Amino acid sequence: MMRLPEFSYLSPVSVWDAVKLMADHGPAAMLVAGGTDLYPNMKRRQFEPSVLVGLRGIRELRGVRGSSRSGLTIGAGTILTVVSAHPEIVRHYPGLATAAGLVSSPQLRNMGTLGGNVCVDTRCNYYNQSYEWRKAVNFCMKKDGEICLVAPGSSRCWAVSSSDTAPMLWSLAAQVRLAGLAGERLIPISALFRDDGIQYLSKQPGEILTEIVLPPSEGWRSTYLKLRRRGSFDFPVLGVAVALRMEGETVREAAITLGAVASQPRPAPEAAALLVGQRPTDELIDAVADAAFKPGKPLDNTDLTHPYRKKMIRVYVARALHALVHGGSPR
Amino acid sequence: MLAYLVAEVLGIEPVDVRVHPADTDLTPVDLGSYSSRVTLMAGNAAIQATTRLREKIFAAAARKLEVAPDRLEARGRRVFVADDPDRGMTFAEAVALGESMHGVLAFPGSYAPPKRAGKYKGGGVGPSPCYSYSACVVEVEVDADTGDVKPLEIWIAHDIGRSLNPLLVEGQVEGSVYMGLGEVLMEEQVFRKGVHKIPSLLEYKSPTTLETPEIHTILVETDDPEGPFGAKEAGQGPLLPVIPAVANAVHDAVGVRIDETPISPDKVIKALELLRQGKPPRVGPDKLPLFTFPAPRVVESAFGQPAESIAERPFGR
16 A cells, blocks of 8 residues: 655645745645645655645635626635636636546546646656656656656657646636736636656746636537547547637637647647638638647557557547537547 | 245245355355355355245244145245135234244255266256257457457357346346456466466557447346246356357458467458468467367256267267
8 A cells, every 4th residue: 555655734725825835845845735646656756846835825826807898817735626606707708617527536637626737747657656656767857767668769758738728728718827926817728838758847946826717618519528548537649629719600719729639738820810801611620620630649658559549630620610610529 | 046046936025035245254164155056056056045035934924814824925025825815914924924833944955966977077066957048149340450359249149048137147148248258358378487477457458438339238038947936047058159159250251260369450450361371360379289189978968868879969979
């Protein structure tokens, strides 16, 4: 049986207190919100913090404010169940409600938060293993080792971005608010990520993601499709997040973002650009799906084979676009 | 199940019977709980022990009631004269009489299967003499773009012999169907760098309730001469037909043959591509492992059917 290592749990009641605690404890400390990913990772010794700064007691991190007309602000500590069922989100940002509702299982969505899912650790089946397993293969560079086991010649880590909500928020052009010792900053969510399996977030370790800010939804449609083996529990091995702003039958703006094909959400701007100013016919949708499919380069480090996951990019992008253009359920 | 059998012999309720977990310091030797044989073998042993116990209880009760022991019956927590049910006593009273007559009432029981008609490889494990037959019908939906195989409904008919507790047997059969679905669609032992590739219940996929379709269980009741009160097994039997039934349903749906488990979506997609290219739409091993099967030997059946009357020789000569 794998047990948690010893650690101290601190429970600040304000963001500022949490920021100060993170600064006081430096690299020994990690943030924990729902803990649905962090605690199992600690059991496998992927993380070995001696201090956890818990965010659950901070009221200001929870709740949904604003409106779809002026833009919606979602506290990073809002649990995924609330995000998936919130009437304003379901109605005006349906792709986000869908993505939040497809994370893991109902129990974990009751604990897991939106901020936690955005910042969730990258995954790799050489890395998400017990300490003993990792030791048996001489460890990988993401924890305790020197090389990347999925691409041994590579100088970087190829662990996979495994958030369902991050690609959708990227397509929705969301911003995130970060709080640190130097104060607050609001950045596009695209600037939060880096394509590196280890340093996959650009934020400082002590900075706290406090809010997700959505732009007004006027005229936008969105949807999210998730590839995984089962209808519950599983992390995405491909996510397709599409947002379109339509005028009548013409696409005015389009965003396509792929999840779980790189170490960060992977936008497909060339594919999306094909749609702008056009009526999305079946032929155009096929061309867009083709364009989104080509740059995708999944590696053999998740469930299902990587050639299959690449093939599915085309199918899932086409299905997501059909669903948005013709309405109805995407699957 | 053992409590049901003991209760049936003694005419009491299953709730009156306490089954102790086996402690091998205290129990006689047994080869173990495998081979779909526990209800059959432990059941027959329990019936033998309980029948010995009942004999002693009847002897004491018969003396008190002044009848011959063979006129007694045990039912409804009573021991009474079969053709004169008012003459009798509670089961507890009968046990008390039995103890004062015989002392401690403790009896062993055992069971060994009938002698096998021939020697064969694997016979030494003491296999059950009463394996079951099962048949399975599966309806699947195959997504030709993604290769997803979704079982929609399953019908499974299982030859249970006598069903001792239909609810438990149905649960057992449904469990086997679920195991079969996991084996045919998801579970795979893959080794990489000398270790299991996915040794966790998150990544070694088994179906969830969302992947488990409606299962219609049909218990085909026969009366097996060797089984405890005619019962056979529901251990592994109902697992077996599920796997080929799913493979056949996939073939029926989209015309491709996946000849290895699991039937994963990437294999279905690959086979569909072969179909489009006009090649044999089949994914699976190219050849069987090198193994010379011994010539089959036809022996007298357990029910006395002589070897030469068995015309059909399933594997030829």
